[in-house]
Amino acid sequence: MEEGKSRHASNGIRFPPSPRIEIPGDLKEKESVTISCSAPTPCPHSPPKLTWNLQQDPHNNREENTDQTFTTKIQKTITLSDTHDGLTISCSATYPVNEGRVKTAERKTLSVSYAPKNTSVSISPSGLVSAGSWVNLTCSSRAKPPPSFSWFKNSKDGALRVAEGDFYSFNVTSVTDGVYYCVATNDLGNQTSDNPEFGVDVYVTVKILGIITLYSTLIIFECWLRSRCCNKPVKDAGEEDYVNRVIEIQAT
Incomplete structure (x- = not known):
């Protein structure tokens, strides 16, 4: 028509x-x-x-x-x-x-294209993380067209790129502790996620373990010193009287 x-x-x-x-x-x-x-x-x-x-x-x-x-x-x-x-x-x-x-x-x-919105990181497991544990991070964002994802770690030398993709998994050690975040990017812009809390938790866990180890060592050392002082041989009364008589004879 x-x-x-x-x-x-x-x-x-x-x-x-x-x-x-x-x-x-x-x-x-x-x-x-x-x-x-x-x-x-x-x-x-x-x-x-x-x-x-x-x-x-x-x-x-x-x-x-x-x-x-x-x-x-x-x-x-x-x-x-x-x-x-x-x-x-x-x-x-x-x-x-x-x-x-x-x-x-x-x-x-x-149909409207737009830059990434509501970029966030989910952590598994959540909460306190100890050294030797595996940590899984997932980045999500609302964008059109769909975004690509990059992972960064904050360090004393600045932000370091550590991975690409919406999923990142690693084993926590004293070297990997820190704060991680992701950046979502498409043709219209990019957005950085909030810093996940697990990085702080890893640091705190390692620090607490160090403090516990230090205190344990000090306590063990103190107990060892006390045992040395308390376990000195004690002379019996007969031996002590004999020594005193010898001293008196030599004096006269």
Whole structure:
């Protein structure tokens, strides 16, 4: 069916044409775009009433075309964000026909690209991690197109890239303790996750183990010294009296 021509039902009743929604292609967040809905206007003195879900009571403009036909149009300029992705726009045209009204409608769904959002890291196992344990990290992010992931570790020399991909697993040692994070990236930008808590926990665990070992060594050493002092041989009373008599004889 050619645009602008009326439709016919099976019973011969003539229906006016549906409105047409125009959306610019390649939609991206932070861009301002103008979306319009238009409908042919066979009778300029009785134009259709256009409404849609982008705004209430939009202003209807009547335009004359180069072929001397008329079109009724509504439009709205919006700044795109990730919340507009998947939004369905519905536009209706209500025509006055024979003292009644006939309503037609059109629907289109927006597809908006956006940079990574809500980037986060999940840890397994969670909580305190001890040396020798395996740690599994998973990075997730909401983005369009889907992002790629990179893993970094904070060190005294700065951030070090340690892996690629949404999953990272390693065995914890005194060398691997620290704070890890991921970065999600696509064509529109990147976002860094919050630092996971396990890096601090690993450090604290190793530190506590060192303190316990140190105190244990000191306690054992102290007990050994006490045992040496307390286990000196004690002379019996007879031996002590004999020594005293020898000393007295030598003195006289």
